[in-house]
Amino acid sequence: MSAVHKAVITIDQGTTSTRAIVFDSVFAPVFTAQEEYPQHYPRPGWVEHDPEDIWQTTVSTLKQAMAYCRENAIEIAGIGLVNQRETTLVWDRETGKTLYPAIVWQDRRTAHQCHKLKHKEEWLHQRTGLRCDPYFSATKICWILDNVPHARERAEAGELAFGTIDSFLIWRLTGGKQHLTDTTNASRTNLFNINDMNWDNDLLALFDVPASLLPEVKNCADDFGKLDTTEFGESIPICGVAGDQQAALIGQGCYKMGEAKTTFGTGCFALVNSGSEPAFSEQNLLTTVAYTLNGKTCYAMEGSIFVAGAAIQWLRDSLGILPCAADSEKLARQVEEDHQVVVVPAFTGLGAPYWEPLARGAIFGLTRGSTAAHVVRATLESVSYQTQDLLNAMRCDGIDTTTMNVDGGMVQNSWFCQFLANTLDITVNRPKVMETTALGAAYLAGLHAGLKDNIEDFAALNPQDSTFEPEVDDILKKKRQHRWQAAVKATLIMAEAEANLECD
Numbered sequence: 001m002s003a004v005h006k007a008v009i010t011i012d013q014g015t016t017s018t019r020a021i022v023f024d025s026v027f028a029p030v031f032t033a034q035e036e037y038p039q040h041y042p043r044p045g046w047v048e049h050d051p052e053d054i055w056q057t058t059v060s061t062l063k064q065a066m067a068y069c070r071e072n073a074i075e076i077a078g079i080g081l082v083n084q085r086e087t088t089l090v091w092d093r094e095t096g097k098t099l100y101p102a103i104v105w106q107d108r109r110t111a112h113q114c115h116k117l118k119h120k121e122e123w124l125h126q127r128t129g130l131r132c133d134p135y136f137s138a139t140k141i142c143w144i145l146d147n148v149p150h151a152r153e154r155a156e157a158g159e160l161a162f163g164t165i166d167s168f169l170i171w172r173l174t175g176g177k178q179h180l181t182d183t184t185n186a187s188r189t190n191l192f193n194i195n196d197m198n199w200d201n202d203l204l205a206l207f208d209v210p211a212s213l214l215p216e217v218k219n220c221a222d223d224f225g226k227l228d229t230t231e232f233g234e235s236i237p238i239c240g241v242a243g244d245q246q247a248a249l250i251g252q253g254c255y256k257m258g259e260a261k262t263t264f265g266t267g268c269f270a271l272v273n274s275g276s277e278p279a280f281s282e283q284n285l286l287t288t289v290a291y292t293l294n295g296k297t298c299y300a301m302e303g304s305i306f307v308a309g310a311a312i313q314w315l316r317d318s319l320g321i322l323p324c325a326a327d328s329e330k331l332a333r334q335v336e337e338d339h340q341v342v343v344v345p346a347f348t349g350l351g352a353p354y355w356e357p358l359a360r361g362a363i364f365g366l367t368r369g370s371t372a373a374h375v376v377r378a379t380l381e382s383v384s385y386q387t388q389d390l391l392n393a394m395r396c397d398g399i400d401t402t403t404m405n406v407d408g409g410m411v412q413n414s415w416f417c418q419f420l421a422n423t424l425d426i427t428v429n430r431p432k433v434m435e436t437t438a439l440g441a442a443y444l445a446g447l448h449a450g451l452k453d454n455i456e457d458f459a460a461l462n463p464q465d466s467t468f469e470p471e472v473d474d475i476l477k478k479k480r481q482h483r484w485q486a487a488v489k490a491t492l493i494m495a496e497a498e499a500n501l502e503c504d
């Protein structure tokens with residue numbers, strides 16, 4: 001009889017697609033099922049997902065991964081779960097039905113509520129590590145309670161549950177038995193105190209959110225319940241959970257203070273491990289929980305950019321100038337080096353370090369000779385320039401990076417990786433397993449399932465595969481920086497004009 005191999009399955013519930021990936025006993029990916037699902041933009045600045053799309057793509061991809069394991073006599077030791085963070089759902093505890101679509105992290109509908117709370121910004125930052133911005137869950141919950149008929153009274157009566165996507169999926173995957181989250185996801189709500197690691201009554205009062213809505217908060221490698229046998233036929237433990245960006249930090253093996261990664265998916269998120277005490281930025285970066293294991297928390301400093309790969313999707317789906325994302329590489333290579341087109345992809349405001357929710361996208365420098373290729377290249381370039389802004393902010397905070405570990409859908413584009421190295425003037429490393437987000441959750445599940453003893457045991461499992469060294473033309477670099485900064489400035493002036501119009 002052949003030996004039974006052990007594996008873990010990770011569910012990666014991202015902004016644009018859901019994946020289920022089987023990682024074998026040495027944490028190599030051996031099977032992937034992936035399904036994209038629609039994005040909804042009901043009003044300018046609003047972004048929603050249908051929760052049933054999220055659930056159905058999760059069920060379908062997970063069942064495909066489980067079938068692969070069955071066919072190959074693989075024993076599933078545990079399930080890891082990573083998710084788009086901050087995205088907010090409220091559901092009925094009795095029926096499990098959601099009250100409103102998922103309000104996605106990119107959604108800006110609560111910009112004015114956040115503006116009114118600006119005077120609390122520093123106080124909020126010291127408690128949560130975050131800012132007063134529509135990005136985070138608290139004002140999204142409040143919006144649902146105030147806009148869905150009877151929601152607030154039902155919440156106060158204890159009939160409703162709130163969750164980020166991890167909580168919602170754990171609830172559904174366990175047949176409504178568990179209402180849980182992990183510390184990394186809790187730390188993105190603006191309701192969680194990252195100093196004492198608890199939901200915070202003062203924050204709940206500030207955002208007018210009843211405590212009865214909240215899930216219990218657990219370690220990242222912990223017992224999150226078991227799969228519902230009625231739906232899945234097997235009772236497998238869910239034992240590793242983290243927000244996708246923190247999971248990528250784990251998947252890149254950044255367990256020591258100062259180690260960093262940047263993920264280029266729908267958005268772009270640079271996280272640097274800041275050790276066992278929260279460190280607070282003076283440059284508008286966030287402080288967040290990197291992971292909690294056995295009650296011990298490791299923190300990270302984070303720079304968040306709202307639009308990265310999403311801009312490539314916009315070129316493909318809204319402008320129709322790209323047949324597929326991968327074609328952006330070929331088009332970018334056709335454009336002259338010193339072109340003048342600048343795209344600021346602020347479709348859902350600007351994140352770090354500007355934090356301007358009313359900013360909107362813009363294209364500068366068009367001439368009669370500008371082509372689709374110019375716009376495509378300038379869009380790819382804009383992601384590098386935004387990353388440069390993050391790195392500059394980190395440097396001012398005393399974090400000096402000499403290399404950058406990258407991952408996420410966009411880094412399949414080698415032209416982009418090279419341009420990034422040139423812009424940042426540092427070495428860019430791309431790992432062998434680019435699915436580091438899913439890998440991080442596999443490590444967490446593997447840890448709890450006893451496949452390894454310590455997080456450090458994973459450090460060498462995902463070596464670098466490609467390295468991009470900077471090829472810097474100083475004059476060109478200066479010109480590009482100058483144009484980018486001028487374009488951002490103009491965009492911010494437009495945002496101010498828009499804010500004044502709304503006040504009139």
Ligand SMILES: Nc1ncnc2c1ncn2[C@@H]1O[C@H](COP(=O)(O)OP(=O)(O)O)[C@@H](O)[C@H]1O
Nearest residue numbers: 014015016265266309310312325326409410413
């Ligand atoms: N070759 C490519 N060049 C540039 N962008 C790409 C390429 N391939 C995928 N992308 C972008 O990467 C994103 C998907 O990355 P992924 O990490 O799966 O994101 P998410 O987890 O946010 O759904 C999409 O927005 C897509 O436009």
Ligand SMILES: O=P(O)(O)OC[C@H](O)CO
Nearest residue numbers: 014015084085265266267
């Ligand atoms: O879907 P991603 O991978 O771009 O990640 C979204 C982030 O978690 C939002 O904070």
